[in-house]
Amino acid sequence: MIEAEGLTKRFGDVVAMDDVSFRADDGRVTGLVGPNGAGKSTTLRVLCTVIKADSGRARVDGVDVAARPLDVRRQIGALPHLSGLYPNLSARENIAYYAEMQGMPRREAGRATRTVIDRLGIGDLSDRRAKGFSHGQSIRVALARALVHRPQTVILDEPTNGLDVVATRALRDVILDLRRDGRCVLFSSHVMQEVAMLCDELLIISEGRVAISGTPDEILRETGCGDLEDAFVAAISSERESK
Amino acid sequence: MNAIVTVLRKEVRDTLRDRRAVLSSLAGALFGPALFAVFMNFTVERTIDEGEAAIEIPVVNAADAPNLVGYLGQHLIEAKEAAFDSREELRASVRRGETEVGLVIDKQFGTALGEGKAARVWIVADRANASAQTAVARVRGALRSYSSLVGVLRLQLRGVDPGVARPLAILNDDVSTPSGRSVLLLGAFTYFLLFACFLGGLHVAVDSTAGERERGSLEPLLTLPVSRGALVAGKFAATAFFMAVALIIGIAAFAVAVDYLPLAEVSMDADLGLVECAMAFAVLVPIAVLGAGLLNAVTAFTKSFKEAQSYSGIAMLLPTLPILLIILNPMQPTISMMLVPSLSQHLLITSIVKAESIDPLYFAVSATSTVAIGALFGLLAVWRYRSEKLLV
Missing domain, CATH: 3.40.190 (D-Maltodextrin-Binding Protein; domain 2)
Structure with missing residues (x-):
């Protein structure tokens, strides 16, 4: 479970996040949607404890991200914007490295790596070096790496970006699996259709602010639009006007 | 502690898989001795020829x-x-x-x-x-x-x-020993070994900081429950490890080169036996700590692979300056000179090559000072890793 209250972050003169508050529950998929540069990545980075908010607070399963970052990192699995695999290591080695860095002894890390490889069906990639992976393959391995310690909260930054249909579908299955497992999944995207298909909760952000949030139905009702794409455009333009 | 070992093991494995990195380190370690052997062989042969023919x-x-x-x-x-x-x-x-x-x-x-x-x-x-x-x-x-x-x-x-x-x-009453006379020619010894040492650690330092950032693997790494200090320590240890290995290869290559050269025929004698090699390694290995700190600190402040390579190239020149100074202006070693990294190693190595005894105090001061300065550079890298600017 993620709780954010009034998160604000500036980079110089640019306000990347302005009073962002929301809640992402366990067993639900929460989508963070917004145009490029809206502050999606910044929000996710704060939750992943990679950067600190200037003000406001955020908790993951009740643990404050600013006060106890190491404890938060044990509970989350993060897939950042780029897959960030080590090209000279095999998929298995990449995953096992993270398992060990999560504090597992080597043997246990090996076991956890085998389990996650089976679960994500990437056995054919496991002993190949990451150097030759396609983008879709890299993302799947990076996702396995983020899930190897079975985190309760999973944070994915534009995971479907640049994926083909088959890879997107595989990723969707993993996300739905996680939801069934009772995990909290937070992911960002700028593709509305994808979000509509997956998300239980939606958070549209624009220019660093939360423009509108709720279930897809609630959002449609509130904006009076026929589909989510129109709702999205309506929400971000009203946000821009109010500025 | 476990995390440090995990990072160290991963960086070592990663670097050994990179054939280009391994070859360039090896070439760096062998370049000095090879150049030395060719040059010395030429000089010695000419001296012998012209004196007798x-x-x-x-x-x-x-x-x-x-x-x-x-x-x-x-x-x-x-x-x-x-x-x-x-x-x-x-x-x-x-x-x-x-x-x-x-x-x-x-x-x-x-x-x-x-x-x-x-x-x-x-x-x-x-x-x-x-x-x-x-x-x-x-x-x-x-x-x-x-x-x-x-x-x-x-x-x-x-x-x-x-x-x-x-x-x-x-x-004429020449009191120089045959080994003493070779000092002039062996002056390049420390210089080349420092070069080999730094080149050995260059790739892993650049790759594990700037390279990591450029590939986008740094951000997920920072979401792992490992302190920034442990991350830097692991990378530091990997760099120092490769530098020490390059040093061993460099010293061994020099020992082979000196053994093969007809130094005795120009009334010189440089005995680089196992004992001398071990002593030279002991004197020089603190440089691996210093270099690991220096390279990791420099690369932590750079944004891209290319930038990191050019800045660390400049940083690599730094330790050679005191040696140049002492070659141009020879001085007797003093205890205060032992505080200066690379200068102290050069003076101690010169003593070893001359077959003189080394004052243990001098050795201790040299090693302590060099390691301490390396650790300070390491702390600078940790400080940088704690900053958000690392990612941006």
Whole structure:
């Protein structure tokens, strides 16, 4: 479970996040949607404890991200914007490295790596070096790496970006699996259709602010639009006007 | 602690998989000894050749001084007769660089000698021609000894003790040991080893910081429950490990090169046995700590792989400066010099090569100071890793 209250972050003169508050529950998929540069990545980075908010607070399963970052990192699995695999290591080695860095002894890390490889069906990639992976393959391995310690909260930054249909579908299955497992999944995207298909909760952000949030139905009702794409455009333009 | 070992193991494995990185480190470690071997071999062979081989020089008017020509012949300086007819012709040939050195004997040579006067001989040479100087020195030396020989004979003929004309007896008493003489030639030793050492750690330092950022693997790494200090420590340890390995390879290659070179023939002796090699390693290994700190600190502040490579290239020059200084301006080691990294190692290595004993205190001060400075650089890298600017 993620709780954010009034998160604000500036980079110089640019306000990347302005009073962002929301809640992402366990067993639900929460989508963070917004145009490029809206502050999606910044929000996710704060939750992943990679950067600190200037003000406001955020908790993951009740643990404050600013006060106890190491404890938060044990509970989350993060897939950042780029897959960030080590090209000279095999998929298995990449995953096992993270398992060990999560504090597992080597043997246990090996076991956890085998389990996650089976679960994500990437056995054919496991002993190949990451150097030759396609983008879709890299993302799947990076996702396995983020899930190897079975985190309760999973944070994915534009995971479907640049994926083909088959890879997107595989990723969707993993996300739905996680939801069934009772995990909290937070992911960002700028593709509305994808979000509509997956998300239980939606958070549209624009220019660093939360423009509108709720279930897809609630959002449609509130904006009076026929589909989510129109709702999205309506929400971000009203946000821009109010500025 | 476990995380440090995990990072270290991963960085070592990652680097060993990169064939280009391994080859360039290896080339760096072997470059110095190879260059040294080729250069020394050339120098030694030339010294041996020119000192012993017979040389042939043109002598104008050789027929006017048969005894002198015979004397020169005994000293392996053969007169090439009738090569040139006049002094002008010889001068022109020397000026063109076709002839290194030649002799012109005065037409009045015989007469002057007979009358007990100074007979004239010209050494025709180009002083700007460096390669001719060994031959010129030999000719001049042979002429001097012929001159004093004739002088002694003249005095004896007149019943005078030849000692009268030689108030000073100048004798050389060279106290340098054969190993000591090789120091000049082995001055490059520390320099090359430092170079090898830094090049060995360069790739892993650049790749594990700037490279990690450029590939986008740094951000997920920072979401792992490992402190920034442990991350830097692991990368630091990996860099130091590769630097130490490069050092071992470099020292071993030098030992092989020195063993194979005919140093003894130019009255030098550089004994690089197992003990000396082990001592050299002990003296130099703190540099691996310093270098790991320096390289990791520099690369942590750079944004891209390319930037990291160029800045660490400059940083690599830093430790060579004190060595250049001491080569240009030789000084006796003092305890305060032991505080300066690379300078202290150079002085200690020089002592080892000279087969002198090393003051354990000097060794301890050198090692402690170098490791401490390396640790400070490491802390600087940690400080940088804690900053958000690392990612942006």
